[in-house]
Amino acid sequence: MIKINLLNSSVATAIALSGSALAGDVIAEAAAPAPSNNGDWCAGFKTVGKFYKNEDDPYIQSLKFFGRFQYQYAHIDGEGVDGESFSEGIDEVRRFRFGSEIKFLNGFKLKGNINLVNDSAKSGGTREFEHKDWDELTLSYSKKDVAGFDKAGISYGRHKVAMGHESHTSSKKIKTVERSPLSNKIYDERWTGVKLKLEQGNWNGIIGYFSQDDKKERDAWGSMSQGSAFYLSSAWELNSGNLLFDFFHMSDDEDADPDMNDYNWAASLAYETEIGNWDLMVNVVYGDNGDSNYQSDADREGNFYGLVVMPSTYLIDDKLEFVARYVYQASEGDEGIRANSRYFRTPDEIGEADMNGGRGDSYHSIYAGLNYYLCGNNSKVQVGAEYETLDTTDGDANNTTLWAAYRMYF
Numbered sequence: 324m325i326k327i328n329l330l331n332s333s334v335a336t337a338i339a340l341s342g343s344a345l346a347g348d349v350i351a352e353a354a355a356p357a358p359s360n361n362g363d364w365c366a367g368f369k370t371v372g373k374f375y376k377n378e379d380d381p382y383i384q385s386l387k388f389f390g391r392f393q394y395q396y397a398h399i400d401g402e403g404v405d406g407e408s409f410s411e412g413i414d415e416v417r418r419f420r421f422g423s424e425i426k427f428l429n430g431f432k433l434k435g436n437i438n439l440v441n442d443s444a445k446s447g448g449t450r451e452f453e454h455k456d457w458d459e460l461t462l463s464y465s466k467k468d469v470a471g472f473d474k475a476g477i478s479y480g481r482h483k484v485a486m487g488h489e490s491h492t493s494s495k496k497i498k499t500v501e502r503s504p505l506s507n508k509i510y511d512e513r514w515t516g517v518k519l520k521l522e523q524g525n526w527n528g529i530i531g532y533f534s535q536d537d538k539k540e541r542d543a544w545g546s547m548s549q550g551s552a553f554y555l556s557s558a559w560e561l562n563s564g565n566l567l568f569d570f571f572h573m574s575d576d577e578d579a580d581p582d583m584n585d586y587n588w589a590a591s592l593a594y595e596t597e598i599g600n601w602d603l604m605v606n607v608v609y610g611d612n613g614d615s616n617y618q619s620d621a622d623r624e625g626n627f628y629g630l631v632v633m634p635s636t637y638l639i640d641d642k643l644e645f646v647a648r649y650v651y652q653a654s655e656g657d658e659g660i661r662a663n664s665r666y667f668r669t670p671d672e673i674g675e676a677d678m679n680g681g682r683g684d685s686y687h688s689i690y691a692g693l694n695y696y697l698c699g700n701n702s703k704v705q706v707g708a709e710y711e712t713l714d715t716t717d718g719d720a721n722n723t724t725l726w727a728a729y730r731m732y733f
Contacts, residue, residue, distance in 0.1 A: 365698035372733050384426040389436070391495055391732035393417040399666050401722035403676030404715055411675065413666055416440045416450060417728070418494060420458055435460035435543070445665070446672035457543040459483055459513060465520075474522040481545050482518055484531060484554055486510040486569045488593035488606045489631065496700045498635055498646040499690055500707055500726040504663045504681075505608055505629040505652045509571065509589040514552065515545025525560040535573060535583040550576035550584070564596030575616035586627075587613030606631040608652075612659050622716075623682070625655030641696060646707075648690040657716045658682035667711055667722045676720075683715040692726065702731050 372388040396414045403409065422436025438455040442448075458481075465476030485491040489502040490510035502510075516533030535550030555570040572588040589610030596603055609628045618624050629652030637644050652660045662668060662681035670676040692707025707726040712719060 365701070368698055368733060369701055381429065382427060384429065386423070386425045388421070388423045389733060390419075390421040391730075392419050393494065393728065393730050395500060395726065395728035397500075397666050397727075398725045399669060399722055401670075401676075401711075402720065403670060403678050404718035404720045405677040406718075407670075407676040409670040409675040411669065411673070413445045413669060415445050415665075416442045419452070422458070430464050430466050432463045432465070433461075434463075445669055457481055457513075460543045472521050472523050476520045478518045478520075479516070481513050481515050481543065482531070482533070484510070484514045484533065484571070485556065486571055486589060487591040487608060487631075488567055488595065488604055491567065491593075495730065495732045498633070498644070498694060499648055499692060500705050500728045501663060501665050503631050503648065503650040503688070504661060504667075504686065505631055505650055506606075507663060508585070508627070508652070508661065509591060509608060509610065511585065512583055514554075514583075515547065516552070518554075527558050529554065529556040531555075535576070550574050552583075564594055567591075567593040567595075573617075575613065584617055585612075587611040587617055601634050601636045603635075604631070604633045612654070612656065620658060622657040623659055625659055627652065627654040627656075627659045629653065629660070629686075638693075641699075644694040644696070646690075646692050646694060648688075650688045650690075651686070653685045655684075657684050659684060660686055662686060662711060662713050662722075666724055667713070667720075670722075677717075678720050678722075679713070679715045679717055681713065683713040683720075685714040687712050700730070701733065704729055 372390070374388060375386040376384070378384050394415070395417050396412070398410075398412050400410045401408070418438070419440040420436045420438055422434070424432065424434040426432045436458045438458050440450070440452050441455045442450045444450045461478045461480035461482060463476055463478030465474060467474050469475040486509040487506045489497060489506035514533035515536055516531055518529055518531040520529050521527065531554035533552040533554065534545065534547040535552055536546045536548065550573070552571065552573045557568045559566045569591040570588070573584055573586065575584070575587070587610070589608060591606060591608045593604065593606040607630050609626070611626050612618055612624050614624055615621070629650070631648065631650050633646065633648040635644055635646040654660045658679075660683060662678070664681070668678055668681040671678040671680055688709055688711040690707055690709040692705060695704045697703055705726065705728040709724045709726065710721070711724075712721045
């Protein structure tokens with residue numbers, strides 16, 4: 324069912340973030356017409372959202388609109404811990420977002436986007452196109468040559484807080500249909516808080532302080548009144564490749580939202596390099612699930628750790644790419660790690676087999692797929708196959724997923 328507030332939400336977002344740019348005589352010149360793409364639909368597609376740009380304007384330097392649409396189909400086949408077999412086809416509108424960004428007063432930026440689909444069909448629910456919630460909403464200020472740094476910036480609002488290499492890569496550009504469950508364990512929600520970003524030479528770093536506010540009740544900006552979390556990220560561009568370190572710590576405050584408080588702390592170290600015609604990414608993770616202040620079940624307490632290895636190469640330059648991924652994760656507790664909801668846990672949700680909620684103490688998966696780039700990452704088709712195994716105290720579960728997906732953004 325498509326609800327009428329889809330249009331209202333999109334219009335509201337555009338007006339809220341860009342209304343000042345469209346009023347009065349603030350803009351000194353009209354937006355220049357998009358350059359002719361001489362029949363090249365891809366070039367036109369990439370620039371369709373760029374509404375205005377004038378760096379000489381002292382008030383508003385740029386205004387753009389952006390959106391993404393992601394659809395996928397999966398066929399799952401496997402066996403639960405109860406010995407029951409399952410075989411199911413699932414289709415899902417994975418993401419549908421619209422937003423805008425305005426740069427103004429030579430350093431300020433207001434950026435926001437909203438989720439416009441609520442799709443629970445994979446677990447037997449409905450698919451509704453509507454204003455679901457705000458994905459991100461941030462107000463930031465940045466300036467070059469500050470305190471010995473090449474660039475420094477500060478932002479407040481509802482942030483994406485990336486942990487691990489896969490989450491530092493936008494869903495618009497990830498090479499697999501879904502991120503690994505190890506990535507999704509340490510990176511999940513959007514956090515309300517403050518981020519300080521610094522850049523110097525081949526290094527950049529982020530320090531963040533966030534609230535663990537209730538994700539079900541917060542408004543667009545959220546609040547800073549429910550618990551606290553600390554974030555540190557540091558990245559280096561080396562001659563041999565790129566090195567990335569992330570650290571996240573959550574307090575055990577009584578006011579924290581339990582759904583946000585999934586572990587005590589986690590650290591991630593990732594390295595990305597080129598070997599001949601291959602790209603290679605390796606990511607190791609170690610963390611502590613915490614005690615009873617963090618977990619509702621003692622079996623989920625204790626340390627967890629894991630590894631992601633992802634090689635990829637182009638079979639046809641800039642058009643057809645092969646990608647593989649191996650994932651391992653394990654924990655001290657009997658239920659200290661968890662498989663993805665897409666779609667290892669689906670048989671649990673629809674009552675076909677017992678997957679132990681995707682929880683266990685040892686997990687392996689291997690993925691192989693192809694990406695065909697119609698217009699770079701702006702428009703691409705992805706296909707893949709993934710085999711997963713999970714060890715639990717009640718027995719082992721396994722799942723094979725065949726993927727097909729379309730990804731688009733502007």
